[in-house]
Amino acid sequence: MTRISTKPRATWLLILAILAGLSFWFVDQHTIARLPWIAWKGAAVALLTIWAALNAHGRDGWLITAVLALGTLGDVVLELSDVGGGISFLAGHVTAAILYLLHRRTKPTPSQIGLSVVLLIGVPLIAFLLPADRTAAPGIAVYATALAIMAASAWLSRFPRYRVGLGAIFFVASDLLIFAKMGPLSGSPIPIFLIWPLYLGGQLLIAWGAVTTLLRWKDDEDLHHRL
Numbered sequence: 491m492t493r494i495s496t497k498p499r500a501t502w503l504l505i506l507a508i509l510a511g512l513s514f515w516f517v518d519q520h521t522i523a524r525l526p527w528i529a530w531k532g533a534a535v536a537l538l539t540i541w542a543a544l545n546a547h548g549r550d551g552w553l554i555t556a557v558l559a560l561g562t563l564g565d566v567v568l569e570l571s572d573v574g575g576g577i578s579f580l581a582g583h584v585t586a587a588i589l590y591l592l593h594r595r596t597k598p599t600p601s602q603i604g605l606s607v608v609l610l611i612g613v614p615l616i617a618f619l620l621p622a623d624r625t626a627a628p629g630i631a632v633y634a635t636a637l638a639i640m641a642a643s644a645w646l647s648r649f650p651r652y653r654v655g656l657g658a659i660f661f662v663a664s665d666l667l668i669f670a671k672m673g674p675l676s677g678s679p680i681p682i683f684l685i686w687p688l689y690l691g692g693q694l695l696i697a698w699g700a701v702t703t704l705l706r707w708k709d710d711e712d713l714h715h716r717l
Contacts, residue, residue, distance in 0.1 A: 498702055500544050504694075507537035511690040524569075532566040534690060538697040545701050547708050553589040554700040557582050561693060576633050583640035589700070590643035590654075598646050606642035613638035613662055620669040622676065630669055637665055644696075653699025660692030 498504075511534030517527065539558040546552050560582030568575025595602070617634030618627050644658035645651060664685050671681040 498541075498545050498705060500541055503537050503541040503544070504698070507534045507541070508694065510534040510537060511686075511694075515686050515690075528566055528569045531569065532562050535562045535565055535693050538693060542697055542701050545705060547704070550589060550592070550704050551701070553585060554697070554704070557586045557589065558693070558697055560585060573629075576629075580633050580636045583636040586658075586696075587636075587640045587643045590640070590647035590649065593648045594643070594646050595648055602646055602651075606646050609638050609642040609645070609662070611638075613641070613666070616666060617669050620666070620674065621672040623672065626672070634665070634669075637662060649703050650699045653695050654703070657692040657695030657697075657699060660688045660695065664688035664692060 510530070514530050514534065517530060522530075535558055539555060539562050542551070542555040542558050546555050560578050564575045564578035564582065566575075567578050598606075614631050614634040617637075618631035621627050621630055641655075641658040641662050645655045647654065649655070667675070667681045667685045667688070671678075671685075675681050
């Protein structure tokens with residue numbers, strides 16, 4: 491029996507998401523009004539959320555949609571409240587970890603396990619040490635623990651490592667640069683140039699990898715039922 495491929499719907503939304511994210515990178519916050527600037531910031535991941543929703547089939551499709559929706563909320567709320575934005579992203583990391591753990595690899599390689607352990611230990615530790623304001627360090631470490639669990643579970647999942655796994659690593663790098671900006675890289679141009687591209691690239695890789703993989707798995711399941 492011929493296999494019928496379920497291709498992603500509305501790929502034009504992905505193009506719009508990329509354009510929205512790239513254009514935002516070049517926008518100076520002080521050149522436009524605050525509310526439109528915040529909306530522009532949230533537009534890229536919001537478009538990814540809509541795209542994921544249009545391609546969602548069942549629990550897993552809605553889980554990745556929820557991950558992206560919480561990322562959108564975090565992008566917007568972070569401009570109004572650091573704590574509120576952090577909580578939104580933390581909830582997104584927990585949701586993503588649940589999805590990845592539901593699809594963990596049965597026999598991960600030693601290198602996969604090793605990198606996951608490095609992430610689980612290293613990310614919270616580095617995040618804790620980075621901020622100059624030591625009163626903020628415990629809260630940052632709590633958030634970074636959820637971030638590390640998300641990235642480690644992505645790397646150990648059945649989702650493609652060089653899409654979803656790499657996207658999670660990009661997300662980690664972006665957040666660590668944010669924390670470094672609060673400490674040793676304060677005043678450095680490095681975070682300004684890298685935080686947003688790493689974050690946007692991470693979200694795009696995660697969305698693309700998860701959605702297309704879930705569609706492929708659905709194809710395989712449907713084919714199995716037809717045979």
